[in-house]
Amino acid sequence: xxxxxxxxxxxxxxxxxxxxxxxxxxxxxxxxxxxxxxxxxxxxxxxxxxxxxxxxxxxxxxxxxxxxxxxxxxxxxxxxxxxxxxxxxxxxxxxxxxxxxxxxxxxxxxxxxxxxxxxxxxxxxxxxxxxxxxxxxxxxxxxxxxxxxxxxxxxxxxxxxxxxxxxxxxxxxxxxxxxxxxxxxxxxxxxxxxxxxxxxxxxxxxxxxxxxxxxxxxxxxxxxxxxxxxxxxxxxxxxxxxxxxxxxxxxxxxxxxxxxxxxxxxxxxxxxxxxxxxxxxxxxxxxxxxxxxxxxxxxxxxxxxxxxxxxxxxxxxxxxxxxxxxxxxxxxxxxxxxxxxxxxxxxxxxxxxxxxxxxxxxxxxxxxxxxxxxxxxxxxxxxxxxxxxxxxxxxxxxxxxxxxxxxxxxxxxxxxxxxxxxxxxxxxxxxxxxxxxxxxxxxxxxxxxxxxxxxxxxxxxxxxxxxxxxxxxxxxxxxxxxxxxxxxxxxxxxxxxxxxxxxxxxxxxxxxxxxxxxxxxxxxxxxxxxxxxxxxxxxxxxxxxxxxxxxxxxxxxxxxxxxxxxxxxxxxxxxxxxxxxxxxxxxxxxxxxxxxxxxxxxxxxxxxxxxxxxxxxxxxxxxxxxxxxxxxxxxxxxxxxxxxxxxxxxxxxxxxxxxxxxxxxxxxxxxxxxxxxxxxxxxxxxxxxxxxxxxxxxxxxxxxxxxxxxxxxxxxxxxxxxxxxxxxxxxxxxxxxxxxxxxxxxxxxxxxxxxxxxxxxxxxxxxxx
Numbered sequence: 125x126x127x128x129x130x131x132x133x134x135x136x137x138x139x140x141x142x143x144x145x146x147x148x149x150x151x152x153x154x155x156x157x158x159x160x161x162x163x164x165x166x167x168x169x170x171x172x173x174x175x176x177x178x179x180x181x182x183x184x185x186x187x188x189x190x191x192x193x194x195x196x197x198x199x200x201x202x203x204x205x206x207x208x209x210x211x212x213x214x215x216x217x218x219x220x221x222x223x224x225x226x227x228x229x230x231x232x233x234x235x236x237x238x239x240x241x242x243x244x245x246x247x248x249x250x251x252x253x254x255x256x257x258x259x260x261x262x263x264x265x266x267x268x269x270x271x272x273x274x275x276x277x278x279x280x281x282x283x284x285x286x287x288x289x290x291x292x293x294x295x296x297x298x299x300x301x302x303x304x305x306x307x308x309x310x311x312x313x314x315x316x317x318x319x320x321x322x323x324x325x326x327x328x329x330x331x332x333x334x335x336x337x338x339x340x341x342x343x344x345x346x347x348x349x350x351x352x353x354x355x356x357x358x359x360x361x362x363x364x365x366x367x368x369x370x371x372x373x374x375x376x377x378x379x380x381x382x383x384x385x386x387x388x389x390x391x392x393x394x395x396x397x398x399x400x401x402x403x404x405x406x407x408x409x410x411x412x413x414x415x416x417x418x419x420x421x422x423x424x425x426x427x428x429x430x431x432x433x434x435x436x437x438x439x440x441x442x443x444x445x446x447x448x449x450x451x452x453x454x455x456x457x458x459x460x461x462x463x464x465x466x467x468x469x470x471x472x473x474x475x476x477x478x479x480x481x482x483x484x485x486x487x488x489x490x491x492x493x494x495x496x497x498x499x500x501x502x503x504x505x506x507x508x509x510x511x512x513x514x515x516x517x518x519x520x521x522x523x524x525x526x527x528x529x530x531x532x533x534x535x536x537x538x539x540x541x542x543x544x545x546x547x548x549x550x551x552x553x554x555x556x557x558x559x560x561x562x563x564x565x566x567x568x569x570x571x572x573x574x575x576x577x578x579x580x581x582x583x584x585x586x587x588x589x590x591x592x593x594x595x596x597x598x599x600x601x602x603x604x605x606x607x608x609x610x611x612x613x614x615x616x617x618x619x620x621x622x623x624x625x626x627x628x629x630x631x632x633x634x635x636x637x638x639x640x641x642x643x644x645x646x647x648x649x650x651x652x653x654x655x656x657x658x659x660x661x662x663x664x665x666x667x668x669x670x671x672x673x674x675x676x677x678x679x680x681x682x683x684x685x686x687x688x689x690x691x692x693x694x695x696x697x698x699x700x701x702x703x704x705x706x707x708x709x710x711x712x713x714x715x716x717x718x719x720x721x722x723x724x725x726x727x728x729x730x731x732x733x734x735x736x737x738x739x740x741x742x743x744x745x746x747x748x749x750x751x752x753x754x755x756x757x758x759x760x761x762x763x764x765x766x767x768x769x770x771x772x773x774x775x776x777x778x779x780x781x782x783x784x785x786x787x788x789x790x791x792x793x794x795x796x797x798x799x800x801x802x803x804x805x806x807x808x809x810x811x812x813x814x815x816x817x818x819x820x821x822x823x824x825x826x827x828x829x830x831x832x833x834x835x836x837x838x839x840x841x842x843x844x845x846x847x848x849x850x851x852x853x854x855x856x857x858x859x860x861x862x863x864x865x866x867x868x869x870x871x872x873x874x875x876x877x878x879x880x881x882x883x884x885x886x887x888x889x890x891x892x893x
Contacts, residue, residue, distance in 0.1 A: 126415075126433065133431070141185050143176060144168045149282075150206040152215065155266040158185060159215060163202040171196040171203055173217060173268065191268030195224040201259075205283045210290035214265050218294065220280040221259035221324060222251065225273065229262070231470035232273035233319045235504035237533045240329050241337075241573040243611035244643060247678040248327035249671040250301060259324050261294070261316055272470055277322035277331070277338060279309075283353045283408070284316065285369065287384070289458070291391075292316040293342070295350035295371040296324075303347065303669030304755065304764045306603070306632040306639075307332075311348045312341035313371065313382055315390050317494050318465040319501035328639065328675065333761050334562045334600055337529050337570070339497050343393035344758065345380060347766055348373035352408035352421075356381075360416030360440040370398065370409055374424060377404030377814065388492030389461035399434065402800050402814055402852050403427075403829065416440075427827045457492060464498035468505060475502070480511045487523040500530050508536035516542060521550050525563030532570035540575020543567055544586055552593045558601070565604040572611060587614055595624055597886075599633050599762070606640040618647040625659060629749025631666045632762055634659070635675075642682040653691065656683065657699035664702050667755065667837045677702075716750065716867040724787050727873060731779045734874045738893050741886040744879025747872050751786075751864040760884030766832075767860070774881045782877060789860035801855040802831065804848050811855050812842070 127133055141158075146168070150161030158176040162169055172193040176185040196202035201220035209216055219225075238256040240246070259278030262271050280297035287293065294314050302308040307330045314322060323331025323338030331338045351372040356365050368381040381398040384391045399420075408421045416435075423429025464486065466472060475483065486499035503511050508531060515527035524546065532543045547564045555561050568586070572578070578586065591614065594605045602624055609617040618641065625637040638659060648656075660680050666672070684700050720726070748754060754763035759770045773782060784791055802810040812833035827846040834840060865873055882888035 126412075126419075141176065143185060143188050145174055145176065145188055149202075149204050150217070152206040152208060154208045154215060157266075159191070159206050161203045161206050161217065163196065163200075163204065165196060171223070173203065173206065173264070175266075175268070191264065192226060192271065194219070194226065196222055201280045204281070207284055207286070209263060210286050214263050214270075216261060216263050216274070216284065216292065218281050218284050219260050219262070220282070221254075221278060223258065223260075225257050225260055225276075226271050229271040229273055231270070233465070233468040233501075234273055234276050234321055235319065235501055235533070237504060237535070238276060238321060239533075239573065240325055241331075241570055242329050243569060243572060243607045244640065246325070246327045246329035247639070247675050248329075249674045250299065251326045254326055256325060257321070259322075261292070270470075274318055275316050275320045275322065275339075277320070277324045278314070279324045280350070281314070282351050285353045285355050287355060287369075288357065291458075293353070293369055293384075295345070295353050296322070296341075297350050298347055299669075300347060301669040301671030302330075303766070304631060304666070304672060305668055305675060306636045306762075308632075308669070308764075309333075310344040310346050310758065310769075311350050311373070312344045313369065313393055313395075314339075315342050315494070317390065317461070317498065319468040320497060332600070332603070334559060335566055336493075336496070336500075336526060336559075336563055337533060337566065340493065342384065342391050343382065343395060344769060345371070345373070345395060346758075346769070347376070348378070349375040351406055351424075352410075354409050354411060356411060356418075358413035358416060359411045359418055359436075361418075361436050362440060362442070365398075368398075369393075370418070371395075372406035372409055372420070374405050374407060375814075377401045377406065379404075379406060379409070379420065386458075388490070388495060389457035389498075390492070390494035403827070457495065460486075461492075461495050461498050464495070464502055467502045468498075472505075474506060477510055480506060481514060484511070484514050484518075484523065484527075487526045496526060500526055503527070503530045504534055508534040508539060512536060512539070512542070516546055521555050521560045521564070522557070524550070525560055525567060528567035529563060529570060532567050532574055535574050540571040540578065541582055543571040543575075544578065544582055547571075548585065548589045552589075558598055561596070561601060562604065565601065565608065568608060569604065572608070583612055587612055590614070591616060595620055599628070599630070599636075603633070603636045603640075606637055610640045610644060613644075613646070615647050617641075618644060618652055619649075622652050622655060626655070627746075629746050630754045630762060631663070631668075631749075632754065633749075634663070635666075635679075638663070638679055638683075642679050643686050645686050645688060648691070650691070650693065650696075653687070654696055654699065657696060661699055661703050667840075718866050719869055720866065721863060722787055722865050722868075722873070724784055727783060727787065727870065728780060730870055730874060731783065731877075735779055735878055735881070735890055737890060739878035739890045740875045741879060741882070741888075741891045743872065744875035744877075744882075747868055747876035748879060750867060750872075751876065753864070756860070759880070770880055771883055774883055779877055779881065782880060783873075786864060789858035789862065790856070799855040799857055799859050801853050801857075802829075802844060803850045803853075804844070805850055806848075810842060810844060811857060813859065 145160050147162050147164030148160045149163040152159045160174045162171055170193060173191040175189040175191050177187040177189060178185050179187050194203050201222035203219050203223050205218045207216045240255060257276035260276040261274045263274055264271055278296050281294040284292055284294040294316055296312055296314050298309055298311045307328045309330060320339035333340050351374045353371045356368045356370060359366050364383060365381055368383055371380050371382060377400055378397055379399040380395045382393050382395045384393045405422050405424055405427055406420055407424050410419055412419060418434040420432040483499055483502060487496055515531050518524040518527055528543050528546055531539050547568050552561060590609055595602050596605060606621050621637050621641055625634055628634050663676055756764045756767035757770045799811050799813055810831055812831040814829050814831055829844045830841040831844055832841050878890040882890060
């Protein structure tokens with residue numbers, strides 16, 4: 125039994141397993157054995173999955189059996205958790221992205237068509253040269269004879285948990301070095317469906333969320349270091365927490381409760397901060413069904429470890445049992461997806477042409493991304509010749525787009541040209557849904573990355589088709605279009621891409637255009653070339669994660685190499701070198717003037733009628749950039765993540781409350797994003813948020829906190845030794861800087877509010893005249 129609260133564990137109650145196995149990151153007792161996942165090149169066993177047996181029934185493990193040795197190319201992102209499968213017949217293992225897929229894996233539910241699919245060379249500063257698939261989840265049998273890949277494309281999914289329906293969830297890591305780049309992905313909850321590629325790639329090659337050859341997140345959390353996860357089943361907690369998925373964030377010291385709800389055949393979610401501390405470096409979590417308590421372990425990276433017990437004070441069952449979710453009558457979406465996924469498993473039968481034609485209907489334009497993903501994966505598991513004509517004869521642009529993505533990936537002879545010709549049959553401007561337009565662009569991209577350089581005649585036709593639609597209505601489309609036109613060496617790309625670079629106010633969007641222009645040699649006028657390098661100088665004041673400067677340096681290096689010797693004028697060469705002094709970030713070539721130091725009494729009278737129609741969507745998006753909102757906040761899949769995601773802000777704030785949170789940020793400071801005040805022994809005080817925790821490098825012992833004091837500069841941290849801290853208290857000071865609206869007119873502020881309240885929907889009534 126565990127000790128009473130506040131009492132230490134009795135060392136005599138801890139029994140050592142006297143076998144040469146250590147550095148374990150995954151443990152699972154199943155099939156009368158203890159399975160151990162070792163993640164260390166320095167362990168006596170090396171990295172891999174091992175089985176401990178009691179061969180003489182004396183209640184002591186005495187034998188180590190190798191289930192699978194694993195080739196780990198790094199440290200912390202290697203082999204991780206191991207879980208019993210819901211059917212009781214096998215185990216599921218979670219491998220981080222520094223674990224190579226075993227060469228002798230027995231089967232993959234993911235179509236073995238994985239690739240990088242980049243039109244231009246990616247920029248890499250971590251795990252250079254490592255290519256897909258890495259970061260995978262597999263099912264194994266108890267003896268380790270099989271290794272069946274369930275899903276790929278993760279970064280560092282440390283742990284996983286099955287819900288009561290047997291669906292697997294994990295909490296995947298971000299790449300903190302990529303903060304405030306276009307390719308940054310926050311930590312996120314993934315529903316691990318069979319056959320999915322979740323799109324993690326190294327450096328700038330990560331798949332965007334709108335790429336439908338990957339599967340998206342249930343919910344984005346934000347920056348952090350994911351560790352243990354578990355469901356609340358069996359906890360003596362109020363009902364909603366007994367159904368929640370609990371996930372641990374090591375670096376920020378936060379325990380989140382994720383509340384899942386069914387969406388089609390998958391799930392969507394919302395999260396709340398359940399517990400936190402400073403520090404609280406969580407590593408693992410479980411619910412003890414005997415006492416209904418939650419147990420958490422803290423430690424890692426040589427910092428002080430500890431065991432916590434979390435209990436609920438009060439009548440935990442006051443609301444009765446948690447209510448089971450129900451589906452609309454007659455619509456068993458999940459069952460339909462599982463039938464499709466069964467066709468991805470080892471030994472699954474091949475469908476006939478007629479059955480594939482029936483399956484084709486599952487690519488319909490509804491809101492069930494998981495069902496469509498499963499249907500596309502089944503297609504890709506069959507020879508393309510069996511379903512090619514279904515794609516090429518399809519007139520519905522939604523089904524055709526998804527089918528063309530599959531056809532381009534399948535790589536059948538001549539498929540690249542067929543894909544390009546089919547894409548060009550559609551009137552792009554007449555397609556209402558942005559995602560349908562993006563699917564056509566993705567199909568074109570895959571046709572080029574998989575099919576190679578097109579024939580001159582096809583290249584010219586594709587260029588004419590692209591020229592007619594560029595620039596497009598959305599930043600996502602323009603990102604993909606710019607890359608396509610750059611890869612095809614469009615002679616008319618530069619002026620339009622430079623116009624987008626100059627008029628966009630998000631540093632992420634600007635970096636996208638600059639990155640795609642860096643190899644272009646033709647089409648530059650001297651003023652445009654100068655303007656480009658002046659942007660590079662201006663971008664040195666932008667802020668991001670630890671590798672942000674490296675990416676900008678890569679763009680500069682490649683752009684300089686692309687300037688012909690005869691065009692390197694003395695004036696241009698002045699801008700080749702990055703400026704030595706940094707100043708405030710400026711997202712346009714023309715600085716904005718201060719309009720007013722706005723107060724609530726100046727603006728509250730504008731609300732109401734001011735948001736009833738006639739607002740400007742494009743200007744609202746522009747103001748989101750002008751106000752530097754994107755530096756900290758994510759919105760509609762873009763922006764930073766050190767502050768809360770604002771995409772669903774309309775469901776949380778009234779227009780008045782939203783405006784007040786911007787004008788008077790200290791009026792209400794969320795515990796989740798608030799700062800702490802660290803009082804030091806010398807009497808000084810540091811105000812900020814703990815970003816990381818480590819043991820001192822000099823080996824003298826003691827923990828060192830890395831504290832961010834300016835959320836606009838997330839890469840700049842201050843090191844504070846734990847033994848120098850007298851106290852840590854909530855500061856009550858907002859990390860959000862004041863005066864963000866000072867360069868805006870009142871009409872600009874209303875456009876910004878409408879943009880935020882619309883969740884990025886340009887068809888919202890607020891934008892209608």
